[in-house]
Amino acid sequence: MSESASTLSCTRCGAGISNDDLSGGLAVRVDGDLVCQMCVDTLPGEAVVRINQVRAMRGLEATTYAVKLAQAPRLQLFSFTTAANVTHHRRKLASDGFFEAPPLPPPSERTRLPTSAEAPKKIVTDRVARGQLPAKVPMLLAGGATVIVLGSIALALALAAPAKRSSATEADAAPTEIPSPEPVRQVKTRLDYPVDPLLAWVQSEKDSDCPALVRQGIAQEVIRKRGMQLADADQALSERRLDDATALANALSLPDDIAFRDLRRHENDLRARLLASRTLATAPKPDPTTISPTPPPVAPPVQPTPPPDDGRMILLPDAADISGTSLKPQDAGGRRNLGFWSNPTNSPRWPVSVTKPGRYRIDVLMAIQAGPTEAVLEIAGRQVESQFAATGSWDRFTSVTMGVVELKESGATVLRLRPKDPTTWRPINLARISLIPTSDGETATAIPPTPPPMPTPPPSPPAAMPVVAWNGAFFTGGRDKPPREVALNGSEHVPSGLPGGVTALFRSNKSQALKRHAAFLDLGGAKATGGGVVVLVHPGRNDRNELIPSLTDGKGTTVKLPAVALEDDAWTSILLPLPDDGSLDGTQLITLALEDSAKATHIPDDAGFLIASAVIVNGRAATAADLGLRPSALLPDANRLRNLPRLLDLLAKSRKKSTPQKLIEPGRLRFLLGGWGDDKDWRTAMRRQLEPFVPGKQPTTMMAEIAFTDEWLGAMTKGKDAALDPQNIHIGVLWTGGDEVTAFPDAQQTIATFWKQRLDQLIEAGVLPIVVLGPNRQTGDRRATADQVWQQLIALPPIRLYSMPVIDLRALTTAADGSWDAATAALARQLVVDAIAETVFSLRRLGAIK
DSSP: OOOOTTTOBOTTTOOBOOHHHHHTTSSEEETTEEEOTTTGGGSOHHHHHHHHHHHHHTTOOSSOOEEEETTEEEEEEEOOOOHHHHHHHHHHHHHHSOOOOOBOOOGGGSOOOOOOTTSOOOSBOSOOOOSOOOOOHHHHHHHHHHHHHHHHHHHHHHHHOHHHHHHHHHHOOSOOOOOOOOOOOOSOOGGGSOSSHHHHHHHHHHOTTSOHHHHHHHHHHHHHHHHHHHHHHHHHHHTTOHHHHHHHHTSOOOOSSGGGHHHHHHHHHHHHHHHHHOOTTTSOOOOTTSOOSSOOOOOOOOOSSOOOTTOOEEEOGGGOEEESSSOEEEEETTEEEEEOOOOTTOEEEEEEEESSOEEEEEEEEEEOSSOOEEEEEEETTEEEEEEEOOOSSTTOOEEEEEEEEEEOSOEEEEEEEEESOGGGOOOOEEEEEEEEEEOTTOOOOOOOSSOOOOOOOOOOOGGGOOEEEOOSOBOOOTTOOOOEEEOTTSSSOOOSSOOBTOOOEEEOEEETTTTEEEEEEEEEEEOOTTOEEEEEEEOSSTTOOEEEEEEEETTSOEEEOOOEEOOTTSOEEEEEEOOTTSOSOTTOEEEEEEEOOGGGTTSOTTOOOEEEEEEEEOSSOOOGGGGOOBOOOBOOOTTHHHHHHHHHHHHHHHTTOSOOTTOBOTTSEEEEEOTTOOOHHHHHHHHHHHGGGSOSOOOSOOEEEOOOSHHHHHTTTSSTTOTTOTTTOSEEEEEOTTGGGGGSSSHHHHIIIIIHHHHHHHHHHTOEEEEEEOOOOOOTHHHHHHHHHHHHHTTSHHHHTTOOOEEEOTTSOOOTTSOOOHHHHHHHHHHHHHHHHHHHHHHHHTTOBO
């Protein structure tokens, strides 16, 4: 008597079970009891093992299958999968709404093994194959071992008692039916091609034996996946999330086939709208070391003491706005000063208010152990240079008169002190800068080296309060080890998308006391009244989705803050405002603790989260911009570490190496620039910024101009004097600024004649190509042509299939005549340095760096 669909239900949870679920293997029967697909995980381990063995023997070849219901064709259903994969599937569905899985094969196409009289009794008596992958390897081995052992026992019994076997054979008059094996399927199905739709399309297009229906099904998978990505990109663009829209627009490159014509039109329209939406406001922040010719007005700070009537201005360390991470306030020799100025790219700035225009003498109170060194003071568009002689000790302060400057207009301006030559800079301790009114005939007199102690300054307005950088120190206790610093050379895995401006990385350790990962940052008693703390972290793994922060003040009070969510495989800026209920003393913060939640005790010891940088903000609400970071300029590519080895293998073969290990020396790098790159000062500054990130023997000429003639381009990699001689150059950066469109009639010809040939030429010569897109230095019609070329360039096979590094600067704006201002030029330089440094990290992680 058959059971109707209305009477079938799970004996464990009571859920209804349809006949389709039962006949299709989505539900199972265990010892006569029906069990739905969701309750299989609750069965005893032996039962689950047997179920997986039966699935394996029935020929299922994927971990998860897509199940289609005729009554609900748009509903996404999937077959049973292991508990370990459930989290991954759910996150994939949550991220883009789509999980790739092959269709569940019909029962007639699943290979069946003949039953044996000696086979052990089955626990599962109904059809249990619900479309899951074969059991894990240990399960398959266990099933195979069981069959072999049972067969060996039967053979041994047969050899040991031939007489008994003979009598038993004679007694059994009924002939035994031997099942004939099923004929081998000759027609290929979807299962014969990769799960990834794009790879499946590429293989099926080249396979003459692929049925047309299978190829059409694969094409529909590609259309569905790309359509969802483009829909998400449209939504991100409408919400002004340009980074997300760019990543989705570049996530997949459509094959050149008429089946994808409509999607390609949608894609081109999206790229055009995305390009039009890019502005400098969405681009990374300008290089903080470059001062604008016309600095924006800044509200004047409140001085520690009322300024004298003569307009004298005294600038103290705690009122400075510091750019950089090494320079910070400290106490030495009984004086408050700015110390640890070891990085020449760091500099302090002060907002000042000129109340009386006129001439001012600039006196600097400083200490330097070994000198001399030179510094430049900039204010109101003027510069004053001076040399600081050694004082013999870090706490022996001496006043030095830098010179006289004329301030012709009253109002707000900015004063900045910076090294004159970064290569010859020696650190100093800076106690104060004084601007004292003077006249033409006045003799400069230095401020006494030991002035009376300054009174405690009153609270300054929010605009004048500094953002204090965390000093990189940690607290540890007991058997706990301090988080280890991850060198920025990629010796350990550094997640992709590392923001520019990060100088050190730290990885948490598992606390012996808490039994989970934690890090305790030493904030050094920093002030954060009315402000908070900002810290940049990375989860390190996909099953870590939150951290629990807490702050401790100088009185020993610890306040636990709400848990913060972390994005999967992404750098997250965590904003931690101070509680406004007075429970925490914001004038002295001692510790910031970041801990895994109690449910994360399963995370291994070597799988900690990463801390990139942190700042303490005083007097106003903290924002992510306070970290002073720059987004990565590398074109987003989640598969870079997986695809890049394929490109490295090609380079190794071209250079007749058996392996790409230790193939590339980063210092052997050369830029080929368009005609716009003839500014020697700009090129010199670029090289100085880049040198620390590309160690090794560097060429004398790191930057050269490219000529768009067949003769020059053909000899670019041939001969001892070639621009990219493989014997001397390992990395070639092509930064044209769009000049290639001047040599060809249209975008299609530029791609075919220049970019395709030159990228292949570099790879065949064993030189790793890096392409820089933008800024657009063209004028008139050529400006639009350059944009078209760059849109088509990122779809070329070396970029799409091998994850060749691409640096995207198209968001940077240039004037109508193709020129750029000083700020844009400096920003472009900094972004390229960041991207090449990140590429070197990836190469070192893959073992390709010498």
